[in-house]
Amino acid sequence: MSYAIVGFGAIGQALARAFARKNIKVAVASRRPPEALAPQAQAIGPTVVAKSLRDALEADTIILAVPFGEHREVAKALPSWKGKTVIDAMNALVPLEELDGLLSSAFVAKAFTGAKLVKGFNHLIAAKLAADPIVEGGHRVIFLSGDDEDATAPVAALAKQLGFAPVKLGKLNEGGALVHARGRVWGQLIFQDLFKKEQ
Numbered sequence: 334m335s336y337a338i339v340g341f342g343a344i345g346q347a348l349a350r351a352f353a354r355k356n357i358k359v360a361v362a363s364r365r366p367p368e369a370l371a372p373q374a375q376a377i378g379p380t381v382v383a384k385s386l387r388d389a390l391e392a393d394t395i396i397l398a399v400p401f402g403e404h405r406e407v408a409k410a411l412p413s414w415k416g417k418t419v420i421d422a423m424n425a426l427v428p429l430e431e432l433d434g435l436l437s438s439a440f441v442a443k444a445f446t447g448a449k450l451v452k453g454f455n456h457l458i459a460a461k462l463a464a465d466p467i468v469e470g471g472h473r474v475i476f477l478s479g480d481d482e483d484a485t486a487p488v489a490a491l492a493k494q495l496g497f498a499p500v501k502l503g504k505l506n507e508g509g510a511l512v513h514a515r516g517r518v519w520g521q522l523i524f525q526d527l528f529k530k531e532q
């Protein structure tokens with residue numbers, strides 16, 4: 334598996350720290366050129382490699398850590414998303430009418446035609462996500478949801494590899510609804526910083 338994080342702000346860097354902690358290679362990209370991101374990437378760790386957006390999108394698993402409204406711009410960067418897994422770490426702080434009545438990840442999935450979409454890593458504030466997920470002998474919980482179990486299972490394995498305890502909530506519009514932000518309405522599991530003693 335190869336990984337990229339698109340968006341290198343608070344959440345992108347928090348996730349990069351998680352990869353660096355476990356020595357897992359990850360590309361990071363934003364609208365800025367790689368040279369602009371490289372010093373911060375290197376400061377996080379040697380496995381965090383700044384790339385152009387185009388090069389980063391060669392990864393098979395891509396984490397979206399851009400402001401919600403920017404996801405369409407990212408989607409346009411590839412002619413086809415077939416074969417890719419997209420992890421949606423975004424929260425939609427946009428008026429409900431802009432989502433066509435859908436949960437935000439279902440709306441995002443429409444832009445990434447052909448990709449398998451998993452929602453995850455969106456329910457914690459950046460500082461919590463950046464911190465060591467092993468706390469008092471427990472593992473910080475990451476909620477995952479998606480309509481494609483073939484994609485959710487490897488993302489759960491990644492979360493585990495990063496030291497988190499993945500909890501699968503099922504399909505986006507079932508358990509997944511608990512981790513969706515729409516407008517200023519937060520799903521009941523957002524900001525719930527939970528730990529699991531056994532993985």
Ligand SMILES: NC(=O)c1ccc[n+]([C@@H]2O[C@H](COP(=O)([O-])OP(=O)(O)OC[C@H]3O[C@@H](n4cnc5c(N)ncnc54)[C@H](OP(=O)(O)O)[C@@H]3O)[C@@H](O)[C@H]2O)c1
Pocket residue numbers: 339340341342343344345362363364365386397398399400401403406407422423424425426454455456457458459460
């Ligand atoms: N902050 C939190 O605590 C938190 C918690 C949970 C979820 N989230 C969600 O995570 C996402 C990111 O939030 P954040 O706080 O990390 O935001 P942020 O600090 O503003 O970072 C956003 C990043 O996205 C990049 N970006 C913007 N437009 C882009 C585009 N079209 N293509 C590529 N890169 C682009 C920006 O870099 P350039 O300007 O260089 O392009 C920047 O690195 C949001 O959807 C937010 O709802 C945030």
